[in-house]
Each structure stands twice: as structure tokens, then as C-alpha cells.
Amino acid sequence: AQSVTxxxxxxxxxxxxxVLLRCNYSSSVPPYLFWYxxxxxxxxQLLLKYxxxxxxxxxxxxxxxxxxxxxxxxxxxxPSAHMSDAAEYFCAVSERGTGNQFYFGTGxxxxxxx
Amino acid sequence: DAGITQSPRHKVTETGxxxxxxxxxxxxxxxxxxxxxxxxxxxxxxxYSYGVKDTDxxxxxxxxxxxxxxxxxxxxxxxxxxxxxTSVYFCAxxxxxxxxxxxxxxxxxxxxx
Numbered sequence: 001a002q003s004v005t006x007x008x009x010x011x012x013x014x015x016x017x018x019v020l021l022r023c024n025y026s027s028s029v030p031p032y033l034f035w036y037x038x039x040x041x042x043x044x045q046l047l048l049k050y051x052x053x054x055x056x057x058x059x060x061x062x063x064x065x066x067x068x069x070x071x072x073x074x075x076x077x078x079p080s081a082h083m084s085d086a087a088e089y090f091c092a093v094s095e096r097g098t099g100n101q102f103y104f105g106t107g108x109x110x111x112x113x114x
Numbered sequence: 115d116a117g118i119t120q121s122p123r124h125k126v127t128e129t130g131x132x133x134x135x136x137x138x139x140x141x142x143x144x145x146x147x148x149x150x151x152x153x154x155x156x157x158x159x160x161x162y163s164y165g166v167k168d169t170d171x172x173x174x175x176x177x178x179x180x181x182x183x184x185x186x187x188x189x190x191x192x193x194x195x196x197x198x199x200t201s202v203y204f205c206a207x208x209x210x211x212x213x214x215x216x217x218x219x220x221x222x223x224x225x226x227x
Contacts, residue, residue: 009154034216041221044216049213095212097212100211106156
């Protein structure tokens, strides 16, 4: 079965600093890749997704992620953190040909320090 | 926002009682899912449905059952609630296609005392 690893369950950055949240997947066949954000007491909201084509994907709120097949990674970045970015972030994958089966990482809690 | 409504939003129940959580969608999506979210575990799939009356188990299905008699409704039942089922439960939906993302409801916080 697919596994998704998010390195660092807690990440702290200063306001205005680079945000880097890491995600690695396990399958040899590149899956479809997603990043979600969860604000307190809310459901998960899709930030961005990679399916095919350009490996650098732009999402909402200034976030972007780059698919690197050789590293089996899909790290999430934002050039300049804002206080409103404080939330929980989840990486998820869907394997091709499995009929909408999703696998989630355990999440990274982002704290933004003023 | 995707039209997904979960009810109730909060529930406190006693050990041994049956509990049913409801998920209602207005998007006419084929797939519906129930996840539970617990600290340190992320989201874990309980059951999912790929059509009316078509359901299958996820990785943590013990103690849970589901039903889908209409496209728009997906019910999760705890036949006899236990304290280990205290959690936040999320319903999600997706269109057909492996590259279709999940869309989530706002969750139900269940406490079993």
C-alpha cells in the first residue's frame, strides 16, 4: 500500500520567512498528489494538486509545490509566511488506476511567529 | 465550497449507545468517504462508497457500518459506541477519476463518555 511521509509534525517560521513543508510518497509509479490545509474547527480545504504536465504547481494563498519524480517528493512552499498561514497541512496521494483511493500523511502544524 | 453538510456538528454520547452521523451532498458526486481524525494519526479512512448501495471498508472499519440509499446521503453508524471512537469525523466526496480531489465537510466532533 502507498505511504505518505510528512517530515516534521510541527514547523515554526517567522512572519515573512520562507515556508517549506515536506512530503514524500512511496510508490514507484507517480501518483496524483494533493496538498490540503485545515484551519481550526474546519474541514480540509484543497490548496493545490498535481496530476500531469508542469511539475511546479501553483495553488491558493500564494502556495506552490513541485513534483520531483526522482526524489518521490511533493514539497509545499511559500516565499513569505503570513500570520494567516498558521494551520495544519496535509499531503495526500491518489494512486493511478485504484478508483479514487486516497492516502494521507499525518500532517504538519505550521506556526507563524510575529 | 462544495455542498457538503455533516450533522450533527457535535455530539456527546455514552458508551454502548448507537450513534448515526449523516453526510449530505448537493454535488451529485459518485464517491463519498468517512474519515476519522485523531492527533498523531492524521486522517484514517473508515468506509467509502462508490455508488448507491455500493460501499467498502477502509483501514479502520471495525465497530462502524455505513449505508448509502441515495446518491446524496452517506450515513455512518457506530452500533455500540466506545471511548476509543471519540474523534472528529469528516465526510468527503469526489467525482469519478483518480485525479479528482476530495472535498471535505466541516466535521462532526463525537465524544463518547
